[in-house]
Amino acid sequence: MSYLGYGVKSVPTGFRKLLYVNWAIVLLLVAITSAGFLQLYSVAGGSVDPWMMPQVKRFALGLTVMLVIGLVPIWFWRNIAALGYLVSLILLIAVELFGEVRMGAQRWIDLGFMLLQPSELAKITLVMFLAAYYDWLPLNKRSHPLWVAIPAAVVLVPTALVLKQPDLGTALLLAMGGGTIIFLAGVHWAYFATLISAGVGLVVAVFKTRGTSFQLLQDYQYRRIDTFLDPANDPLGAGYHITQAKIALGSGGVFGRGYMQGTQSRLNFLPEKHTDFIFTTLAEEFGFVGASTLLLLYVTLIGFCIVTALQTKDRFSSLLVLGIAMTFFLYFAVNMAMVMGLAPVVGVPLPLVSYGGSAMMVLMVGFGLIQSASIHRPR
Amino acid sequence: MKRAPKDTLESSRLLSRRTLVVGGVQLAISGGLLLRMRSMQLEQADQFRLLADENRINISLLPPARGLIFDRKGVLLAGNEQNYRIIMTREDAGDVEEVLERLAQLISLTPEDKAQAxxxxxxRSAFVPVTIADRLSWxxxxxxxxxxxxxxxITTEVGLSRYYPLGADLAHVVGYVGPVSDYDLSRIEDQDPLLQIPKFQIGKTGVENKLEQTLRGSAGTRHVEVNAYGRVMRELSRQEGTPGxxxxxxxxxxxxxxxxxxLDGESAGAVVIDLERGDLRAVVxxxxxxxNLFVRGISVKNWTELxxxxxxxxxxxxxxxxxxxxxxxxMITALAAIEDGVLDPEETIYCRGFTEVSGTRFHCWKPSGHGNVNLHDSLKYxxxxxxxxxxxxxxxxxxxxxxxxFGLGVRHDLPLSAVAEGLAPDKAWKQEVRGEEWRIGDTVNASIGQGYVLASPLQLAIMAARLASGRNITPRLIHTIDGVEQPANSDQSLGVNENTLRQIRAAMDAVSNNQRGTAYAARIAQSEMRLAGKTGTSQVRRITAEERARGVTSNADLPWERRDHALFVCFAPVDAPRIAIAVVLEHGGGGSSAAAPIARDIALQALYDGTPPIEAYPSGVRDQVLEQQQRIEQRVPVGSVRFSDRA
Structure with missing residues (x-):
């Protein structure tokens, strides 16, 4: 239901919108990102270079972007959702054809002034498009196989393209984020039951086909799974990362080893300590107290998003907010599970904490949309 | 586009329900993560902390300073010398070849050294220091x-290296150290971690080897923090070892x-024993x-030469x-017979130059014979x-x-490499080892110290010491360990009739000091210092009847390795013996002409604790002795030049 359906009066306009920004979410974002700054400073050996300063600048830019997007009325975003999705698809195909190969994966398009990662863009546009789709779809049709097949395809096409790059982590996020919106939209339970059964079947198939000419995953992906299942198997090879990460995290104890005192990160035993494994440095230096506090901040942020989603009165806003929250949740849950040895190493950063521009921009755009939904909700 | 309120209500209720499900799942997953965190950080923290420490802490051993070895007067025999090394670290050097080139202009570096470096x-990794040159002068x-x-x-480093100031003079006693070999590791039972240090030096022979445990000391430890690439970041703790x-x-x-x-120019062994406590004053x-050649790693050329x-x-x-x-x-044969009661020292036995024993003729060294001889004369002649x-x-x-x-055919317990047991043969030995019956001819040969009888200079010196003292003198080589006096065990009586011993000693006195004694030429001129000895000339070959007929018995006419061994045992001074000496010159000719003068010189040197006055020598040899003393005073022991003194 669009905002027009409720009348304009109850919606803030002009600069009054700034008063209606969801400041709790902003505060949480700042808190979480600050934890990141702290750790980026620490892993650089007590220096703002080379990671903390760029990250601060990016976050400042991200906050601005969030506010700008937030001030734009939510219906505008709904209206361009389909277009955004289409552009993402085209870019994903383009990256397949002309993309830069970096670190063994085809993920980047060099635009001349910046490197664009279409799969990141797709995380937002997919959620937007699905929310818009269910906003448009009459309620009684939502469980009809045809109207289920369409959103399924909408999810699967970009997922397949990303998987082919190959980028298992992003593909997982896309599939699960999209699936969540379809679920939230009220599609019948039976579809999900079937899907889960099929998923189990697929996992079996993935392992059964291993080593044959039509194996479903790349060799390195199989190796990652092996490593995940038994890191001790190859302690100096691929298992090294996860073993060292667990040592860092575990050795933190209750209160940690003290800020900038983490031996695992300071002495370079930790791989990717400023990106995917940054959580372990925080857990090492601040212990269980620090690590659980960060987790609590994330959960609280998700909680505020859910509350916001329930406060909005139109389906697009609700689904959009919940979808973005889910994507955010998947980021930190997969990352934490990964560094704690509960999930395979799939290359998902810790949201807002890991060093990196793409993920932060995507998330800030996402929170911009949440702000937009929050500001423009009828009161 | 308006929708019925019902539709919206139903829709929002459904959404709320599903949102609760999703939120619940999210919360559950977050709870799972928290539990995992708790289990790792609270329950398994100690275990992970240990792993983290294992990652970062390297323990390296600090070799202790090896114990020093001194002589009885405090002269250093084995010391530790500072050893200067030049070390290079690639990451600091920049252009390695250029730096090496410049270094070669300052110190001698052969092209091989450079190539090796x-x-x-x-x-190696860029930060690992590599030794470029070792044992450099100051x-x-x-x-x-x-x-x-x-x-x-380029940095310089100083370490300790074993050094033997007297070089060759004590090589056989003190021994030498060398780097631990795989063979050593397989042989040594205690697996001291020090042995794993590359190029750690342990005693290979002599006292260095036998008292290795005492001299080595125990390792100190140094805990250093290393990063993932093995680079040392800082020292965490340091515990110095205990020096040897x-x-x-x-x-x-x-x-x-x-x-x-x-003994220069001879192939010989000589031992001096102090009679008071059995102290070995010299083992040469x-x-x-x-x-020192072995400490540095001996070259193939030197090794082959030796x-x-x-x-x-x-x-x-x-x-x-x-x-x-x-x-x-x-003396042993005589003592055995007298103690057994089958010989009276005054009894005379007729010597006609040979004795027939079951058809074989055994010759006296004097073909014309000695006539009637008693114990005293038998030793004197x-x-x-x-x-x-x-x-x-x-x-x-x-x-x-x-x-x-009297200490022959017995292995004496000394901390030296390969102490020979010698051989005092008996019937059982021959049956067991040679599988043959003992023959009467074997006894005849053994009675004059030939045949199967074998003894080392050490054993002969002990024999002389026990004859001189009548006590069971047991040799001692280690005076003190860490300042603590080591036990001497030379007090007990041998249990041999003192009267008999006195007669033997008197005969030995006559050997050296009676004009007709075999060692009269090598006597000590001062009566209060005079020595009592016994010559020996042992054959290393059988003199054939043909040779005897031709009269070719002069040693000078034979090739060196077929000449007789020259031996002399003695003690001095006769009236109150303080020292006993044995000298064996391999293929040295006659005991009286070759070995006795050397033993006399040694005795005087020992009794006077330095160069004796020339009056101690018989007047006929004084010029020769003076010349010899001068020559010896100017001598510098082989290998006694410090390498840091070399230009």
Whole structure:
């Protein structure tokens, strides 16, 4: 239901919108990102270079972007959702054809002034498009196989393209984020039951086909799974990362080893300590107290998003907010599970904490949309 | 586009329900993550902390300073010398070849050295220091240090290295150290972690080897923090080791060096025992070798030279050499017979130059014979026929037993490599080892110290010491360990009739001091210092009847390795013996002409604790002795030049 359906009066306009920004979410974002700054400073050996300063600048830019997007009325975003999705698809195909190969994966398009990662863009546009789709779809049709097949395809096409790059982590996020919106939209339970059964079947198939000419995953992906299942198997090879990460995290104890005192990160035993494994440095230096506090901040942020989603009165806003929250949740849950040895190493950063521009921009755009939904909700 | 409120309500209720489900799942997953965190950080923290420490802490061992070895007067025999090294670190050097080139202009670096250094630098991580040159002189180090600004990445380091100031003179006693080999590791039972240090040096021979545990000390430890690439970040803790204990030997280094010099040109062994406590004042094997060569790692050329030398410089002849004692054994045969009651010292036995024993003719050294001889004369003239008779009377078993009481055919417990047991043969030994019956001819040979009888210079010196004292003198080499006096065990009586011993000693006195004694020419002129001895000339070959007929018995006419061994045992001063000496010259000719003068010189040197007055020598030899003393005083022991003193 669009905002027009409720009348304009109850919606803030002009600069009054700034008063209606969801400041709790902003505060949480700042808190979480600050934890990141702290750790980026620490892993650089007590220096703002080379990671903390760029990250601060990016976050400042991200906050601005969030506010700008937030001030734009939510219906505008709904209206361009389909277009955004289409552009993402085209870019994903383009990256397949002309993309830069970096670190063994085809993920980047060099635009001349910046490197664009279409799969990141797709995380937002997919959620937007699905929310818009269910906003448009009459309620009684939502469980009809045809109207289920369409959103399924909408999810699967970009997922397949990303998987082919190959980028298992992003593909997982896309599939699960999209699936969540379809679920939230009220599609019948039976579809999900079937899907889960099929998923189990697929996992079996993935392992059964291993080593044959039509194996479903790349060799390195199989190796990652092996490593995940038994890191001790190859302690100096691929298992090294996860073993060292667990040592860092575990050795933190209750209160940690003290800020900038983490031996695992300071002495370079930790791989990717400023990106995917940054959580372990925080857990090492601040212990269980620090690590659980960060987790609590994330959960609280998700909680505020859910509350916001329930406060909005139109389906697009609700689904959009919940979808973005889910994507955010998947980021930190997969990352934490990964560094704690509960999930395979799939290359998902810790949201807002890991060093990196793409993920932060995507998330800030996402929170911009949440702000937009929050500001423009009828009161 | 308006929708019915019902639709919206139903829709929002459904959404709320599903949102709760999703939120619940999210919360559950978050709870799972929290539990995992708790289990790792609270329950398994200690375990992970341990793993983290194992990751980062490297323990390296600090080798302790090896114990020093001194002689009885405190002269350093084995010390630790500062050893300067030049070390290069690639990451600091920049252009490695350029720096090496500049270094080569300051110190001597052969192209091979450079190639070796380049190879090692290339194969290690950039931050690992590599030794470029070792054992440099202080001047070299000074030059490098002054030019340090032009030599980036080059540092100097100082370590300790074993050094033997007296070089070859004590090589066989003190021994030498060398790097631990795989063979050593397989042999040594205690697996001291120190042995794993590359190039750690342990005792290979002699006292260095036998008292390794005492000298080594125990390792210190150094805990360093390393990063993931193995680079040392900082030192966490350091615990110095315990240095090895210092030793003091009973050896008198001055006397030892004198003897080594006096034996120059001979292949010989000589031992001096102090009668008071059985202290070994000198244990000399000649020629010797420079133990410092082994510490540095001996070159193939030097090794081949030492190994192929017919004088066998590597053999510790004084304790390891086994020689037929010849006539020096006659006191044992006589004692066995007298103690057994089958011989009266005053009884005379007729010597006609040979004795027939079951069809074989055994010759006396004097073809014309000595006529009627009693015990006293038999020793003074060293008559063989007398002992052929006496030996047959008493039998080999008693002779063998008496020999063992005097320390022959017994392994003496000394901290030296390869202490020979020698041989005091008896019937059972021959049956067991040779599988043959003992023959009467064997007894006849043994009675004059030939045949199967074998003894080392050490054993002969012990024999002389026990004859002189009547006590069971037991040799002692270690005087103190860490300042603590080591036990001496030389007090007990041998249990041999003192009267008999006195008669033997009187005969030995006559050997040296009676004009007709075999060693009269090598006497000591001062009566209060005079020595009592016994000559021995032991054959290493059988003299054929043909040779005897031709009269070719002069040693000078034979090739060196077929000449007789020359032996002399003695004690001095006769009236109150303080020292006992044995000298064995391999293929040295006659005991009286070759060995006795050397023993006399040694005795005087020992009694006077330095160069004796010339009056101690018989007037006829004084000029010769003076010239010899001068020569020895100017001598510098082989290998005693410090490498840091070399330009």
């Amino acid at each position: 380049l190879k090692e630098i290339g194969s 001047e070299d180090i000074a030059r490098v240090t002054i030019n340090a600004p032009a030599l980036p990445g 204990k210092d030793l003091q030997l009973t050896i008198d280094a001055g006397l030892q060096s004198y003897i080594e010099a006096r 094997s000649a020629p010797s070798f420079d133990p 190994n192929e030398n017919i004088y066998r410089p590597l053999a510790a002849k004084a304790v390891q050499g086994s020689y037929p004692p010849g006539s020096t054994f006659k 060293s008559c063989d026929c007398y002992y052929y008779e006496v030996g047959q009377r008493v039998g080999i078993e008693k002779i063998s037993a008496m020999a063992k009481r």
